Amino acid sequence: MAVTEADLRRLRWRCRRGLLENDLLLERFLVRHAATLDEGRLAALNALLERGDNELWDLLSGRVECDDARLAPVVAMIRDA
Amino acid sequence: MALAVRQFDAVVVGAGGAGLRAALQLAEAGLRVAVLTKVFPTRSHTVAAQGGIGAALGNMGTDSWQWHMYDTVKGSDWLGDQDAIEYMCREAPKVVIELEHFGMPFDRNEDGTVYQRPFGGHMQNMGAGPAVQRSCCAADRTGHAMLHTLYQRNVRARTQFFVEWMALDLVRDASGQVLGVTALEMETGEVVLFHARATLFATGGAGRIFAASTNAFINTGDGLGMAARAGIPLEDMEFYQFHPTGVYGAGVLITEGVRGEGGYLLNKNGERFMERYAPSAKDLASRDVVSRAMATEIKEGRGAGPNADYLLLKLDHLGPEVIDKRLPGIREIAKKFANVDPVREPIPVVPTVHYQMGGIPTNYHGEVVVPGRQGPNTVVPGFYAAGECACASVHGANRLGTNSLTDLVVFGKAAGDSVIRFLRENPGHKPLPADAAERSAARLARLDGQRGGESVHVLGNEIRRTMQAHCGVFRFPDLLAEGVQMIRALSDRVARSEIQDKSKVFNTARVEALELDNLIEVARATMVSAHARKESRGAHDRADCHDRPGFPNGRDDQNWLKHTLWYKEGDRLEYKPVNLKPLTAETIPPKARAY
Ligand SMILES: Cc1cc2nc3c(=O)[nH]c(=O)nc-3n(C[C@H](O)[C@H](O)[C@H](O)COP(=O)(O)OP(=O)(O)OC[C@H]3O[C@@H](n4cnc5c(N)ncnc54)[C@H](O)[C@@H]3O)c2cc1C
Numbered sequence: 001m002a003v004t005e006a007d008l009r010r011l012r013w014r015c016r017r018g019l020l021e022n023d024l025l026l027e028r029f030l031v032r033h034a035a036t037l038d039e040g041r042l043a044a045l046n047a048l049l050e051r052g053d054n055e056l057w058d059l060l061s062g063r064v065e066c067d068d069a070r071l072a073p074v075v076a077m078i079r080d081a
Numbered sequence: 082m083a084l085a086v087r088q089f090d091a092v093v094v095g096a097g098g099a100g101l102r103a104a105l106q107l108a109e110a111g112l113r114v115a116v117l118t119k120v121f122p123t124r125s126h127t128v129a130a131q132g133g134i135g136a137a138l139g140n141m142g143t144d145s146w147q148w149h150m151y152d153t154v155k156g157s158d159w160l161g162d163q164d165a166i167e168y169m170c171r172e173a174p175k176v177v178i179e180l181e182h183f184g185m186p187f188d189r190n191e192d193g194t195v196y197q198r199p200f201g202g203h204m205q206n207m208g209a210g211p212a213v214q215r216s217c218c219a220a221d222r223t224g225h226a227m228l229h230t231l232y233q234r235n236v237r238a239r240t241q242f243f244v245e246w247m248a249l250d251l252v253r254d255a256s257g258q259v260l261g262v263t264a265l266e267m268e269t270g271e272v273v274l275f276h277a278r279a280t281l282f283a284t285g286g287a288g289r290i291f292a293a294s295t296n297a298f299i300n301t302g303d304g305l306g307m308a309a310r311a312g313i314p315l316e317d318m319e320f321y322q323f324h325p326t327g328v329y330g331a332g333v334l335i336t337e338g339v340r341g342e343g344g345y346l347l348n349k350n351g352e353r354f355m356e357r358y359a360p361s362a363k364d365l366a367s368r369d370v371v372s373r374a375m376a377t378e379i380k381e382g383r384g385a386g387p388n389a390d391y392l393l394l395k396l397d398h399l400g401p402e403v404i405d406k407r408l409p410g411i412r413e414i415a416k417k418f419a420n421v422d423p424v425r426e427p428i429p430v431v432p433t434v435h436y437q438m439g440g441i442p443t444n445y446h447g448e449v450v451v452p453g454r455q456g457p458n459t460v461v462p463g464f465y466a467a468g469e470c471a472c473a474s475v476h477g478a479n480r481l482g483t484n485s486l487t488d489l490v491v492f493g494k495a496a497g498d499s500v501i502r503f504l505r506e507n508p509g510h511k512p513l514p515a516d517a518a519e520r521s522a523a524r525l526a527r528l529d530g531q532r533g534g535e536s537v538h539v540l541g542n543e544i545r546r547t548m549q550a551h552c553g554v555f556r557f558p559d560l561l562a563e564g565v566q567m568i569r570a571l572s573d574r575v576a577r578s579e580i581q582d583k584s585k586v587f588n589t590a591r592v593e594a595l596e597l598d599n600l601i602e603v604a605r606a607t608m609v610s611a612h613a614r615k616e617s618r619g620a621h622d623r624a625d626c627h628d629r630p631g632f633p634n635g636r637d638d639q640n641w642l643k644h645t646l647w648y649k650e651g652d653r654l655e656y657k658p659v660n661l662k663p664l665t666a667e668t669i670p671p672k673a674r675a676y
Contacts, residue, residue, distance in 0.1 A: 009587040013245065013267065016120055016299050018128035021333055023298045024418060053128045054225055061413040 003042050008034055011045060019053040025060050029081040044074045084263075084518055085273045088510060089115045089241075091500050092261055092277035094248045094304060097125035098224065098489035099468025100283030101231035102176075103447075106497025108238035112504065115275060116235070117246045117264050119299055119592075123228045126285055126297050127489070130224030132200060133216035134180075134490070135483035136173035140194040141214035143205070146170040149215065151207040151669055153484060157477025158619035158636065159671040160317065160644070162660040165445035165473040169484075169491045176490040177217050185230040186219050201367075202481045202676070216483040223486065247592055248303065249521040251280070251311040251464075254514045259449075259464035261513075262307070263521040267592060270585030272525065274518050278510055279463050279500040281447075282308070283493065286437040286469035287603040288321070292542075292549035293433040294332045295324060304470040306599025308441045309606065310520065313461065314451060314646035314655065316472040317439035318603065319611035319621045322480055323554040325371040327433025329391040331418035335411065335430060340364045342407050344396035346375065347427060348383040354392075367676060369554075372432040373622055376555035379431075386429060393427035400424075432554040436480055438620065439610075440472035442646065447471070447496025452646070457657035462507075465500055467492040474644065477659075478619025528594055534579030537594045544571055544597075544604050552608050557624045561612040568601075568608045569652070575601045606647040613654055616641040619674075633673030642671065 012034070015026035037045070048056070048071050058064040059075050066072040093104045096118035107114045118125070137144040149170040154161055181187055181195060188196040197214040205213045219226035235242075245267045252260045252274065261277040287302025288294040305315055326335040340346075345364040348354045358374040359366035366374075375392050384390050396404060396411075401424045404412060415423045444450050444458055447467050453459030468489045475488055551564025578597055580590040617626040617635030626635035643656040661668050 005584070006586040009584075009589050010268075012589050013120075013587060013592070016124075016297070018120070018124040018126050018297055018299075020129070020295060020297045020331075021414070021418075024331055024333070027298075052225065053124060054222055061410070061417065063410065063413065 003037055003039055007042060008037070011042065014046070014049045017053050017056070019057055021057050022053055022060065025078055025081070029078045032081045033077060041074055044071050047071060048074055085271070086276050086513070087115070087273055088276045089113050090277065090504060091115075091279045091281065092117065092275045093281045093283060094262060095125070095283035095285060095468070095470070096122035096232075096242065097127040097283060097285050097468060098227050098231065098486060099493040100281070101228065101235055102490050102493030103281050103283060103465075103467055103497040104240045105231060105235050105238060106494050107500060108235060108240040110501050112501070114240050115243055115277070116240055117243045117248050117262070117275070119245065119247050121244055122232045122242065123225075125228060126300055127224040127228050129297065130227075130486055131221040133198060133218030133223045133483050134177060134227070134486035135200065135203065135215050135481070136177040136217055136487060137170065137215060138174050138177065138195060138197060138217065140190060141197045144213050144215060146173070147666060148205060148207060148213065149173065149203070150663070150666065152203050153475060153481055154669045155208055155674055156202050156479055156481035156484075157475070158479055158674050159638070159642065160320075160474065160477030160618060160659055162445075162474050163663040163668060164660050165475050167663040167666050168445040168495070169473075169475050169487060172491045172495070173487045176494060180227065180230060180490065183230050183234050185226050187217055188219060200482045203483070227486065247595065248284075248307065249524070249595060251307045252513065252517045253311055254511060258462040258511060260511055260517070263518050265592070265595070267587050270588060272518070272521060274513070276510055276513055278504055278507065279465065281465040281467065281496055281500060282441060282470055283466070283468045284470045287600070288434050288437060290544060290548050290600055290604045290607065291321070291434040291553075292545040293327050293329070293431050295327055295334050295433050295435045296332075301596040301600050302470070302603035303596065303599045304466065305440060305606070306602040309602040309649040312648075312650060313441060313449065313464075314648045315439060315603075315606045316442040317474060317478070317610070317645050318606040318647055319614050319645060320438035320478050320619060321434050321607070322436040322438065322620050323368070323372050323432045324435045325368055325375060325432050326394055326430040328414065328418045329386070329429035329431050332433050333414055333418050334433070335394060335414065335428060336408075339394065339396060339408055339411060342396075342403060343399055344394055346371075346430075347393040347395055348378045349385040349389060350383060352383075354378055354383070369620070369622065372554040375432050376553060380555070380557065391429040391431050394430045395427040396423050397425055397427070436485065437469055438472070438474075438476040438478065438480055440470050441466040442644075443467070443471045443473050443492070445473055445492070445495065446499040447492050448499050452655060452657065463503070465496040467496040478621060524595070524598065528578070528580060528591065529583055531577060531579040534577035535574055537578050537580060537590065537597050540571065540575055540578055541597055541600065544568070544600055547571065548604055548607065552611050555622050555624060556611060561608070564608045565612050568605050572601050572605055602649055605652065609652060610645045610647050610654065614641060614645060638671050
C-alpha cells in the first residue's frame with residue numbers, strides 16, 4: 001500500500017502538538033521530508049507521534065536516546081531536519 | 082444543509098485542564114457528556130505548564146487564602162473581580178487536594194504532604210512579604226501530570242471523547258439560549274450538529290495571533306471566534322502577558338534562569354542597555370520592565386539583525402561548564418531554534434506573548450454573562466466557559482504565575498456544577514431552530530466556492546506580523562491607530578480566504594482556514610480594545626501613559642477601572658464595572674502596584 005495524500009494530511013495534523021518545541025521541529029521535518037516518505041517511515045512516525053509531548057521533546061532534542069530501533073531512524077531524521 | 086444531529090446532556094469543547102475537569106464533574110453526576118477536541122486530550126496545551134498550580138495549602142509555613150487573594154488582586158492591577166478572586170483562592174486548596182486524591186503525582190515533603198515552591202508575586206502578610214511557597218508541582222511536568230490524571234478519571238467515568246473534531250459555531254435560538262455546537266469530523270469531513278442542553282467552552286488561549294508566541298500551533302482562539310460570531314462580546318482582550326526572552330522567529334522560551342546565572346542583553350551596538358533602564362537590577366528587573374526596555378530599543382532602531390528587530394542574549398562569558406550544568410536544555414534550544422551555540426554566540430530574543438488574560442465573560446460560577454435585561458452580567462442560558470478562553474475575571478490586567486492552572490481546575494469544576502444545576506431545572510432538549518447550522522454551512526460553502534482569494538498561510542502571517550508590530554508588549558498610540566486600520570483591512574481579506582485542496586478526508590487546509598476565521602476575530606478584538614484603553618495597566622503598557630502623580634505607572638482608575646467588552650457586530654466596544662466587592666472578605670482598595 002502506497003502512502004496516500006490522505007495519509008500525509010493525517011500525519012500533518014498529528015504533528016500538531018501541545019508543546020511549541022515539537023510543533024516547530026515536526027513542521028521543519030514535514031517541509032523537508034513529507035513528499036518522499038515511504039510506508040515504513042510513515043508507520044514509524046505514526047508510532048512515534050503516539051508518545052506524549054514531553055517524552056517526544058526529550059527524544060527530539062537529544063536529551064534522551066531512542067530505545068526503540070524501529071523509531072530511531074525517524075527520530076534522527078527529525079533531529080537533523 | 083441537512084446534517085446529522087447527535088444529542089447529549091452536555092457538550093464540552095476542549096480537553097485541556099479546564100475541559101477535562103468540567104467533563105469529569107458532569108460524567109460523575111451521571112450525565113451524558115461529549116467532549117470535542119482538535120487533538121488527543123493529553124496533547125492539549127496544558128501539557129506545557131511547568132511551574133505548578135497555586136494554592137494556599139500552607140504545607141511549607143503559614144499561608145492563607147486571604148494572602149493568595151491579596152496577591153492575585155494586586156497582580157491583576159485591580160482589574161480582577163474580587164468576588165471571583167475570593168472564590169478561586171478559597172477553593173484552590175480543596176481542588177488541589179482533590180487532584181491528589183485522583184492520583185496526581187505531586188512532589189512531596191518528608192511528612193507526606195504536597196511540596197510547594199516559591200513563585201514570583203506570591204507573598205506573605207497581604208503583600209508585605211517575604212515570599213511564600215505556594216506552588217504545588219509534579220517535578221517540572223505539572224500540566225502533563227494534571228492532564229493524564231484527569232483524562233484517566235474521565236475514561237473511568239465514561240465521558241465520551243470526540244478526538245480530532247473541530248467545533249465550528251455556536252448554536253443559539255431566537256431567545257439567545259445556547260443549544261449546542263456544529264462540529265467537523267476531520268477524518269471524514271462530515272459536519273455534525275451536537276444538540277446539547279448545556280454547552281461549555283474550554284478551548285484555551287489565542288496566543289497564536291502574535292508572531293512571537295510561546296503557545297503551540299493549536300492555540301488559535303476558536304472558542305473566542307465562535308462566541309464572537311454568535312453575538313457574545315469578548316472581555317478585556319487588550320491584556321496579554323509577555324515573556325521577555327522568547328527565541329526570535331520561533332517563540333520558544335528561554336528561562337529567566339539564564340539571566341539569573343549572569344547572562345545579559347545587548348543591543349546592536351553591543352551596549353548592555355538594561356543599565357540605562359534599571360541601573361541597579363539591570364537584566365534582573367521584573368518581566369515588564371525588561372520587556373518594555375527591549376521594545377523601546379527596537380522602536381528606536383537599536384535592534385540587532387538585518388531588520389533591526391531583535392536583541393541579543395549573551396551568555397558565552399559564563400563558560401560551557403556553567404551553561405551545561407546550571408542551564409540544562411538551553412544549548413539544545415538555542416541550537417535547534419536560533420541556530421547558534423550560546424557557548425560562542427549570543428541568542429537572538431524578543432518579548433514573546435505567553436498568556437491571554439481576557440476572554441469569554443463569565444461569573445465565578447462559570448456561567449457566560451453579557452449585558453442584558455438583568456444588567457451588565459446577565460446569564461446566557463445554556464452557555465458556560467472555563468480556563469484560558471474564559472474571563473471570570475481573576476487575572477484582570479496581569480496573571481500571577483501558577484494561577485492559570487488554579488483557574489482551570491476551580492472554574493472547570495464550578496462550571497460543571499452550574500451545568501448540573503441548570504439541567505436539573507431545565508429538563509429535556511429545547512427544539513433546534515430551522516437555521517441552526519446555517520452559519521457553519523455558509524462558511525463552508527463560501528470556502529469551497531471561493532475563487533481569486535488569498536492563501537490562508539499568507540493571511541495568517543500578516544495578522545501575526547501586524548499584531549506583533551502594532552500591539553506588542555509596549556504600545557505606541559500612532560502604531561495602535563494604524564494597527565486598527567490594518568487589522569480591519571485584513572479582516573475583509575480573510576473573508577475571501579481561499580484553499581486549493583477541496584478534498585474531504587482529513588483536509589487540514591480547510592481546518593486551518595476555519596481556524597483563521599477565529600484568529601482574525603481575536604486579533605481585531607485585541608487591537609481595537611488596546612487602541613481604546615488610554616491608560617497603562619498591568620500588561621497593557623502604553624508609551625503615552627506613564628507614571629505621574631495620581632496615575633501610578635500610568636494607571637487611570639478614575640476613567641479606566643472597568644472591563645472592556647468588544648462586539649464583533651459593528652466592531653464596537655462597551656464597558657462594564659469591575660466588581661471590587663469580594664464574597665465575604667473586605668474590599669482590597671486600589672493602590673500603586675510596586676514589588
Ligand atoms: C510554556 C508555558 C508554560 C506555562 N506554565 C504554567 C504554569 O506553570 N502554571 C500555570 O498556572 N500556567 C502555566 N501556563 C499557562 C497554562 O498552561 C494555560 O493557561 C492552560 O494550560 C490553558 O488550559 P485550558 O484548559 O484553558 O486550555 P488548553 O490546555 O489550551 O486546551 C484547549 C483545548 O481545546 C481544544 N480546542 C480548541 N479549539 C477547539 C475547537 N474548535 N474544537 C474542538 N476542540 C478545540 C484543544 O484541542 C484542547 O483540548 C503556561 C503556558 C505556557 C505557554
